[in-house]
Amino acid sequence: MDRHDDFREFVLARQQALMRTAYLLTGDAHLAEDLLQSVLVKVAGQWYKLAKDGNPEAYTRRALVNQYISWRRRPRPELPSADPPERGTSYDDAALDRIVLRQALAKLTPKQRAVIVLRYWEDLTEAQTAEALGCSPGTVKSQAHHALARLRTLAPELADLLSDPEIEEVAR
Structure with a gap:
């Protein structure tokens, strides 16, 4: 072996x-x-x-x-990105949502994006996300709150997809 x-x-x-x-x-x-x-x-x-x-x-x-x-x-050269297609094209709404979300995610800070990816796509707990990032669970909560707020601003059409009652409750 x-x-x-x-x-x-x-x-x-x-x-x-x-x-x-x-x-x-x-x-x-x-x-x-x-x-x-x-x-x-x-x-x-x-x-x-x-x-x-x-x-x-x-x-x-x-x-x-x-x-x-x-x-x-x-530092790296800035690459041009195309705007998402208009709603009248053959793309379905889910595909458009993915395009808009991907573009909005690209505008987050690296740490905010990492928190969103680990917490919501990888479905890690706050403690697991904190461990992966080397920070406290409170930092994960605040980064997630700020990142979701920024995503809602960048992509208001996705607001219903970006709601997290757990984070909103902690933030109040």
Whole structure:
């Protein structure tokens, strides 16, 4: 048995979920692949210690978020983006909502976007999200509240999709 078999099994079992997280963070399939690959290289180097002492999935998720935030700090050329198509086209409402939401997510700060992705798409608890981001659950709550408020401002047509009574109750 090869010493890397456990790592291969982990990657095979969790690759799709980790790729989804990377895609939701970056908003681009190619960047998500690059992000996941760079993180998995780092995880492979720490695998013996992680497999023995830690939670490799939580470590990998946190490494994805940290690497994403690090990448966002680097200056890069601004890419033009197309406006979503008008409602009269053949796109269904769900597809339009996804386009608008993706564009609005791209305008959030990296940490706000990470909180939204981990908390709502990955369906992590506040404690798990806080652990993944290395912050307190209170920070997760406030970041989620501010991010949802900003998303409602950026994409008012999605307001019904962006309501979270739990966060709104805590914020009052």
